[in-house]
Amino acid sequence: MSIAVAVLKKGEGRALKSGGPWVYDNEIASIMGNFENGDIVIVRDFDGYPLGRGFINTNSKIRIRMMTRNENQEIDREFLKMRVRDAWEYRKKTVDISSCRVIFGEADFLPGMVIDKFSDVLVVQSLALGIDKLKMIIIEELKSAMAEDGITIRGVYERSDAKVRLQEGMERVKGFIGEPFDTKVQIVENGVKYIVDIEDGQKTGFFLDQKYNRLAIQRLCKDAKVLDCFTHTGSFALNAGIAGAKSVTGVDASQLAVDQATENAELNGLEKRVKFICEDVFELLPKLEAEGEKYDVVILDPPAFTKSKNSIKNAVKGYREINLRGMKLVKDGGYLATCSCSHFMSYELFTQTIGQAARNVHKRLRQVEYRTQAADHPILWSADESYYLKFYIFQVIDEK
Known part of the structure; x- marks a missing residue:
């Protein structure tokens, strides 16, 4: 042909x-x-x-x-098998595979395809028409590669309900691929248990990209009073709790997220020390400041404030505002963990924005570490969009 x-x-x-x-x-x-x-x-x-x-x-x-990049390479089952196995072998070498992103689109040379593994369940997100036609072969080959390592996948769920599919002329779809199963899946990450709602949770149900960043805050949180903003299903808050924090307050604007986070706290026996409230973070932080609240550790993990080049100015304002407010709530010598998950908010711009916030509130920042997304979300140097997560930990020191 x-x-x-x-x-x-x-x-x-x-x-x-x-x-x-x-x-x-x-x-x-x-x-x-x-x-x-x-x-x-x-x-x-x-x-x-x-x-x-x-x-x-x-x-x-x-x-x-x-x-x-080979003009003569047939895109057949053997080719897809090679791509899938390369992706799986890479994960086995670089991350904890009990739950991980197994295929990360362009960075795994399978453009438009995302597959997350949550314990013994796969969640598939197909975002481009060409890869959608190859979806079933990719899933079959992935299950086969895992079976060779003694891993049986009990179910596959599709979450191809992202708006970006409309730009490809495709409908948004979600549902079981194969036999139905319970879509509330329990996983363990960094010693913390979670119930992941793969049917109705955001994107594929849980943000695996912050796995090792969550682990990085644990050592700072022993005996600490912690504020976790934009907590989603409570992941940073629960890492703080399991590390021995005295008290943790997790905040999210979604009541569904707060309910799920509370359930996760109970699952880990942390409900007495880790509490969640449904509030708008932008409204809550000035109130806490007015009440004279201070925290040993403040964590800022907001959703992407910009998904296009056109809204960067507003995004910068948003990041500057929450970082400025967050710094004011950190005790002298306490710690701030702050991040951006927007590809369009570059490392340079994010760094500059945090610096401006610190100058505005007369705080000095001592960098503890800079991190990015976990290795199961590899950054392909020739594909800028694969580098999106920026994560800083600072010690915040009053000017005196």
Whole structure:
């Protein structure tokens, strides 16, 4: 069967040639041959130089997502088996695989595909048309690779309900792939037990990317009074509690999240020391300051304040405001853990914003450490969007 060929405009494809994973709609001069959206096409430079193969979708600004840099490589079951096994072997070497992200899209050279493992359950998120057509083979090959390590997957749930699918001309879908099972799954991470709601929780149900950042705050929290803002299902708060904090207050604007966090505290026998309240963090922090509250450790883990370049200015204001408020609530010599999970909030801009907040409230920051996402969310240096999580721990010292 003949395969269509996409030819780039002269001078275009600079990101692609530097190892980037995408070809944008405005970079293509012509497409020769017949294709349907989601099909594999060959990509060549304006002068015919081969650049590889990827799947095409005329509904998307990201017109082609690359699968291989070898023009002659067939994208068949054997190829997908190799990609899946490479991803699984990498996780076995780098992280605790009891619960982890097994496939992280472009960074695992399977663009648009995310698969999380929660104990013996897989949660699949398919975000691009081409990879959606290959989804069942990828799942089967992953289950087969895990079975060879003695891991039996009892169920697979699809959470392809992200808005980004609409930009691909796809419907948002969620539901079981195969036999139904209980969608409340218990996992253990850093010694903390959680009930993960894979059906109705955010994204795939639990944020695995902060695993080792949560562990990093444990040693700071022994005998401490801790405030955990944007707690979601209580993960930082529970790490503080299990590390021996005197008292922990977790705050989230979602009552569902607070209920789940409270359930998780009870699961770990921490309900007496770890409490959760449903409040807007931006409104609560000034109130706590007015009441003269002070904490040994303040943790700020907000949702992404920006998902596009256009809203960066407002995002900077938001990050500056919560960091400024958070610093005011830290006792002299106490600690602030603060992060951003937005790709568009670059390391440089995030660092600068925290520095401005510190100057505004006359605090000196002593950096304890800088961290990023866990290794099961690998950062591919040629794919900027794979580097999104920035995480700092500071000691906060009053100017005196």
